[in-house]
Amino acid sequence: MSGNFELPKYSVGVGDRFAQEAEAQLTAFVKAGEAGVDITPVWNKSNREHTIIGSSPEQTRQAVNSAVAKLGWTKPYFCDADHINLQTVGRFVAPCDFFTIDVADLIGKPADPAAVQGFLHRHPELHSPISIEGLGEVNVSREFVENTASKYLSAIQHAAEIYAKIEQAKGKAPFVTEISMDETDAPQTPPELLVILAAIADHAIPIQTIAPKFTGRFNKGVDYVGDVAQFSKEFSDDIAVIRHAIAQYGLPKNLKLSVHSGSDKFSLYGPINRILAETGAGLHLKTAGTTWLEEVIGLAEAGGDGLALAKLIYADAYDHREELCAPYATVIDIRPSELPDPAVVASWSSEQFTSALRHDPNAPTYNSSFRQLLHVGFKVAAKMGPRYLELLQANRNVVARNVTENLYDRHIKPIFLRNGR
Numbered sequence: 001m002s003g004n005f006e007l008p009k010y011s012v013g014v015g016d017r018f019a020q021e022a023e024a025q026l027t028a029f030v031k032a033g034e035a036g037v038d039i040t041p042v043w044n045k046s047n048r049e050h051t052i053i054g055s056s057p058e059q060t061r062q063a064v065n066s067a068v069a070k071l072g073w074t075k076p077y078f079c080d081a082d083h084i085n086l087q088t089v090g091r092f093v094a095p096c097d098f099f100t101i102d103v104a105d106l107i108g109k110p111a112d113p114a115a116v117q118g119f120l121h122r123h124p125e126l127h128s129p130i131s132i133e134g135l136g137e138v139n140v141s142r143e144f145v146e147n148t149a150s151k152y153l154s155a156i157q158h159a160a161e162i163y164a165k166i167e168q169a170k171g172k173a174p175f176v177t178e179i180s181m182d183e184t185d186a187p188q189t190p191p192e193l194l195v196i197l198a199a200i201a202d203h204a205i206p207i208q209t210i211a212p213k214f215t216g217r218f219n220k221g222v223d224y225v226g227d228v229a230q231f232s233k234e235f236s237d238d239i240a241v242i243r244h245a246i247a248q249y250g251l252p253k254n255l256k257l258s259v260h261s262g263s264d265k266f267s268l269y270g271p272i273n274r275i276l277a278e279t280g281a282g283l284h285l286k287t288a289g290t291t292w293l294e295e296v297i298g299l300a301e302a303g304g305d306g307l308a309l310a311k312l313i314y315a316d317a318y319d320h321r322e323e324l325c326a327p328y329a330t331v332i333d334i335r336p337s338e339l340p341d342p343a344v345v346a347s348w349s350s351e352q353f354t355s356a357l358r359h360d361p362n363a364p365t366y367n368s369s370f371r372q373l374l375h376v377g378f379k380v381a382a383k384m385g386p387r388y389l390e391l392l393q394a395n396r397n398v399v400a401r402n403v404t405e406n407l408y409d410r411h412i413k414p415i416f417l418r419n420g421r
Contacts, residue, residue, distance in 0.1 A: 005097060005174040006254055007208045008076055010416055011040040013262075013286035014407065017049060017378050019059050020392050021291050022067035024400035028408035030071060037416045042098055044080035044288060047088040048327070053382045057081065061095040078176060082288075083183075086162055093169040098176040100211075101162045103155035104183040111153035119149045123198050125248075130194075134240035134279070140191050148195040155181065156196065160203035178284070180211040182260045183330070188212045190237040194245060201249035209284040211258035212238060218261035220331050221289055221375040222368050223361060224268050232271040239281045256282035261331060263287035264359050269414040277418070287411060292378050293357065293371065294406045298399030299391060300353040306395045307350050309388065314370075315342035317377030324376045332376060338369035359410070 014025045025041065032039045043064050050056060061079050068077060081092030083102040092099070120127075120142065127142040159179050166175065179200065181188065188196065193212055200207055214234050216226020224231065238257055245251055259265075259272075262285040276283060296313060299306035317324055318339060325332060345353070355365040357374060381388040392399055 005076070005078070005176050006252075007078075007098075007176045007256075007284070008038065008040045009254070009256070009282035010037065011042050011078075011209075011282075011284045012407075012412065013042045013044040013080060013082075013284065013288065015044055015049075015288035015291055016060065016063065017045075017053060017289070017292040018295070018381070018389060018392070019055060019063040020389065021295065021400070021403045022063045023070060024403035025291065025407055026067045026071050026073055026077075027400075027404045028412060030073070031404075031408050032412050032416065033075070035413075035417055037412075038075060039412060039416055040076050040078070042078045042080050042284070042286075044082040044098075044100065044286060046082040047084065047091070049082075049378075050091075052379050057092045057095040080178075083180065084162065086158075086165065089162060089165060090169075093166060097174065098178070099162075099166055100178045100180050101159045102180045102183070103159050104181050106155035106158050107181060107184045108151055109154040111150050111157075113150075115153050115157070116146060116149045119153060119199060119202070120146060122202065123195075126195060126198060130244075132240050132244045134243070135190065135237050138191055138194070144191070145195055148192050149199065152181075152192075152196050153199055156199045156203060156205075159200070160205055163203075163205050176209075177205060177207050178209040178211060178258055179205070179207050180258070180260060182211045182213040182218070184213055186213070187215045187234070190234070190241045193238055194241045197242070197245035197251060198249055201245070201251050206252050208252050208254055209256050209258040210242070211260045211284075211286070214259075217333065218265065218331065219333050219372065220261060220328060221264050221293060221371055222333075222359065224265040225333070228267050228271060231268060232275065235272065236275050236279070239275065239279050242281075254282065256284060258284040258286060260286045261288070263290040263411065266359075266361065266410070266414070269411075273415055273417075273419075276416075283415070285411070285415060287407070289375050289378070290406060290411075291403055292381075293375055294402040295392060295399055296374060296381075297354050297357055298402040299395055300350050300357070301402065302395040302398045303350045306391055307353065309384075309391055310353060311342070311345055311348070313377060313380050313384075314345055314374060316380040317373050318342050320380070321373055324373070324379060328376045332372045334369045334372050336369075338367060339373060340367070340370065
């Protein structure tokens with residue numbers, strides 16, 4: 001467990017699809033510090049996103065380092081190899097110092113029966129009454145532990161292999177490890193999370209964040225769909241389980257929950273803020289694609305060529321919506337009947353375009369389907385090459401303002417500042 005950075009208590013994962021907004025994003029973290037809360041930025045970008053755009057992890061690192069130097073940022077910051085596996089991790093080793101190990105695809109793959117029995121033998125405490133502070137007494141059967149182990153041990157073994165590969169390649173260079181299991185069909189219950197954490201400790205993976213799947217839908221770029229009270233209970237119970245597992249199994253003391261697809265889940269931010277204040281727990285919130293949408297909003301708000309390009313991006317995304325949506329089918333909910341015809345959008349003013357796209361649930365013209373289609377439509381801008389990037393730079397001030405305001409006002413303030421202010 002040597003050679004690891006310590007991830008601070010609060011951190012936010014930010015995506016920067018085209019590596020143009022690191023300075024605007026970092027400005028939001030500067031503002032948070034001025035308001036009295038230190039939040040660590042983590043720039044995340046997956047192999048799939050790099051492949052679609054034709055970028056590299058080195059470009060992300062260069063853009064981040066440039067912003068850090070320009071703003072004189074002296075606090076911790078990280079670049080995340082997002083959702084990596086054994087096949088994709090190699091290209092991220094040198095430029096990244098945060099690794100999100102994605103094991104969702106292996107959840108449910110039956111584990112070796114001998115490994116399951118070995119786990120049961122090592123952990124008789126799991127099928128005995130367990131008193132967990134903040135949760136109460138947990139009673140689960142030996143059969144429950146056996147079934148949970150069978151469901152998750154293969155995934156955790158795979159995570160251990162990826163971690164070992166990173167550790168060997170990094171040598172003495174420190175890094176942060178996260179395990180992600182949110183992109184799967186069923187949420188993990190708090191007792192299941194306890195079994196999972198015991199298995200992670202058995203494999204000596206020094207995770208500092210874990211991203212379980214919660215109840216409800218965490219669609220890309222739009223609000224949470226589900227029972228907020230149930231989420232709040234799961235979130236609070238998971239914090240209690242993590243604290244117990246740290247003490248019981250010797251996991252890193254700063255281990256914390258990670259909420260993936262966390263951007264724009266406005267209905268959850270109040271409860272999260274309250275629970276963090278009550279428990280003193282840390283949090284890693286991952287936002288990702290919101291910044292790309294703020295770029296489009298900024299272009300549309302600027303008018304002229306910027307608005308024209310925003311309309312062109314939508315028209316192309318509309319024409320290729322099935323292709324664009326397919327990889328994100330489980331995390332978007334687009335109603336085709338709500339998508340405006342591109343011919344109609346072509347006549348829109350800047351205000352009409354931005355009010356349809358900007359996430360203001362109370363605005364009568366806000367269009368969730370329009371927003372989600374553009375969220376997955378960054379491939380369209382990638383195909384435009386220099387044209388898109390040139391217009392971003394030509395309209396730098398308005399684009400940057402939208403990026404900073406979205407991250408600080410809509411995300412950081414309601415989650416991390418006292419009473420959301």
